[in-house]
Amino acid sequence: MLFEPKKTSWNLGLILGGLYLFLKGKLKLKGFGGIIALFAFILTVLSYFPDSLDIKELALHPVWSSSHVLLCFIGIGGFSLSFSAGLIYLLEEEKIKNKKLGASKLLPSLDALDRLNHYGLFIGFSSFTPGIILGGLWALSVLGKLPWEEPKVLLSMLSWLYYSLLIWGRVSGWRGKRVARLSIIGFGILMVSYLGVNFLSGSHLSHFIQTRLQ
Amino acid sequence: MREIGLLGLNHKSAPLEIREKLAFVNLKELKKALSLLKRDRILKEVLILSTCNRVELYAVSSRISDILLFEVFEKLKGVSSEEISPFCYFKVGQEAVRHLFIVASSLDSMVIGEPQILGQLKEAYEVALEEGTVGFFLHRLFQRAFFVGKKVRRETGIGDGAISVSYVAVELARKIFGDLENKRIIIVGAGEMCELAARHFRSHGVKEIMVANRTWQRGVELASKIGGTPIPFEEIKERFKEADIILSSTGASRPLIFKEDVKKALKYRKGKPLFIIDLAVPRDVEPEVNELDGVFLYDIDDLKQVAQEHANNRLNEAERAKELVEEEVEKFMSWYRSLEIVPTIKDLREWAEALRKSEMERVLRGLSLDEREKQKVELLSKRLMNKFLHPLLVFLKGQTRDEDSVKEYSELIRCIFGLEDQ
Numbered sequence: 001m002l003f004e005p006k007k008t009s010w011n012l013g014l015i016l017g018g019l020y021l022f023l024k025g026k027l028k029l030k031g032f033g034g035i036i037a038l039f040a041f042i043l044t045v046l047s048y049f050p051d052s053l054d055i056k057e058l059a060l061h062p063v064w065s066s067s068h069v070l071l072c073f074i075g076i077g078g079f080s081l082s083f084s085a086g087l088i089y090l091l092e093e094e095k096i097k098n099k100k101l102g103a104s105k106l107l108p109s110l111d112a113l114d115r116l117n118h119y120g121l122f123i124g125f126s127s128f129t130p131g132i133i134l135g136g137l138w139a140l141s142v143l144g145k146l147p148w149e150e151p152k153v154l155l156s157m158l159s160w161l162y163y164s165l166l167i168w169g170r171v172s173g174w175r176g177k178r179v180a181r182l183s184i185i186g187f188g189i190l191m192v193s194y195l196g197v198n199f200l201s202g203s204h205l206s207h208f209i210q211t212r213l214q
Numbered sequence: 215m216r217e218i219g220l221l222g223l224n225h226k227s228a229p230l231e232i233r234e235k236l237a238f239v240n241l242k243e244l245k246k247a248l249s250l251l252k253r254d255r256i257l258k259e260v261l262i263l264s265t266c267n268r269v270e271l272y273a274v275s276s277r278i279s280d281i282l283l284f285e286v287f288e289k290l291k292g293v294s295s296e297e298i299s300p301f302c303y304f305k306v307g308q309e310a311v312r313h314l315f316i317v318a319s320s321l322d323s324m325v326i327g328e329p330q331i332l333g334q335l336k337e338a339y340e341v342a343l344e345e346g347t348v349g350f351f352l353h354r355l356f357q358r359a360f361f362v363g364k365k366v367r368r369e370t371g372i373g374d375g376a377i378s379v380s381y382v383a384v385e386l387a388r389k390i391f392g393d394l395e396n397k398r399i400i401i402v403g404a405g406e407m408c409e410l411a412a413r414h415f416r417s418h419g420v421k422e423i424m425v426a427n428r429t430w431q432r433g434v435e436l437a438s439k440i441g442g443t444p445i446p447f448e449e450i451k452e453r454f455k456e457a458d459i460i461l462s463s464t465g466a467s468r469p470l471i472f473k474e475d476v477k478k479a480l481k482y483r484k485g486k487p488l489f490i491i492d493l494a495v496p497r498d499v500e501p502e503v504n505e506l507d508g509v510f511l512y513d514i515d516d517l518k519q520v521a522q523e524h525a526n527n528r529l530n531e532a533e534r535a536k537e538l539v540e541e542e543v544e545k546f547m548s549w550y551r552s553l554e555i556v557p558t559i560k561d562l563r564e565w566a567e568a569l570r571k572s573e574m575e576r577v578l579r580g581l582s583l584d585e586r587e588k589q590k591v592e593l594l595s596k597r598l599m600n601k602f603l604h605p606l607l608v609f610l611k612g613q614t615r616d617e618d619s620v621k622e623y624s625e626l627i628r629c630i631f632g633l634e635d636q
Contacts, residue, residue: 097504175486177485
């Protein structure tokens, strides 16, 4: 199967690396590879944590599950790219502002980071949107309703709303520090819905299975 | 034995008045001097490096000395050795090689790490090559010097970071905006500083330059000089909304640009960064402007401080560069010393070859062999000779650590094999 749940974060790392390589030439980025490598590494390590997901359940709906998971992951990959670009943007901005340039020589220009943030947001959004729509359709076709009572679904919708506002801002001309801050916050919300909720109330998939069995 | 020597003076050893006297002001003069020296045949090889900071004469001759090179200077420039000797340095052999490598690495430059010197050296080399005064020794030496210069630049940070105020400004702008091509810059003031900085920005691709000056006419003049557009002085604040870089250097005694003005413009900018450079003393821009989000204000002291940091970095890197140079000097000297052993090796080979030939003749006279057999015997003798000589030659070629051992072993071999002295 294309996306074995246990390897989800490993896949995410892979997607992130791929996106970076794709954009690297386009934006003439220098000195950004380090943070991406770190990200990919952390995600890879996360993938070794035990996961309670039921693979058999996913195997019942290979098309639905692969496309839903793949699109959502590319979405999260894009958002995490914009998050890391935003983080470095703020760090470097601080340095230039306080006239302590030091190591900032090794970082890409603020403008390049801003554009990376931009690309990350757009790639993320244009993949995340169909991803959650597909998820919704999948739920409808199997459960006959949307599982609103599940925290992850709610939070994902919230993240989507947040990002759509951010995209609207970018389109209307927001730039620089403001967008950098907002994309960091956005990614925080996304991470809560992606990882945090699992710890609090059991995994997304087990909710799905439970609802189906009821 | 040929010997490399150099006589020269630079910005540290001599004041400008003396350097002027010895400088070769243009290509024509340099070529004339070299062709004159070629005709003279006093020096086997010669090369002249003349820049605004130094004049150096590199020469190869079997009887190199400072007197000889002072004579050359006297002939070329009509200055006596008494007049210039207090300001000159003479270096020979390893010292000369080291000096050249240090110069090529820009370690001896007024501004350490400046990139021009390597180009100037190459030019000097090419002129001498054209005039035919470069032989195999200087050729090898200078090729090596170019290599060392590039290596030092590549492997150390000696050329990193701008160290003049206006270049620091450009570098910072690039740090903020990346590509400067589509950026808009407003120059406030029309003085020399403004012009210089504007030219730097122009050469880094800035297309849209606006000039605002209190006296309209002078603003127009500067704008036409640098290919910008003049705008009325009163309009500056209105333009804050669209500018990317503001560079101000006026003679005003009080600030012209206030936090309030910039703050108003920020609403329209939607977070797009604004870089303000204040080169004026007293300052044109209220320092509090830097507190605003997305605005970077640098005054002349800030820029100087960055430049100073870079200069300090370069000094640190210079230490590493010197180590690199030292390694390269050692490599070159090892090659240089190996040259001294070459005549001995040549004599040894000739001696053996002569011996082989005479023995061959004697043997062949007493035998009646056909052509094929003769060739076989010939081959046998050659192989034997080479095999006997081989360890000896390898040993000799390995003795290039220092000059003494080169001489010592070379004499020993001559003594053993009864070779005539050079």
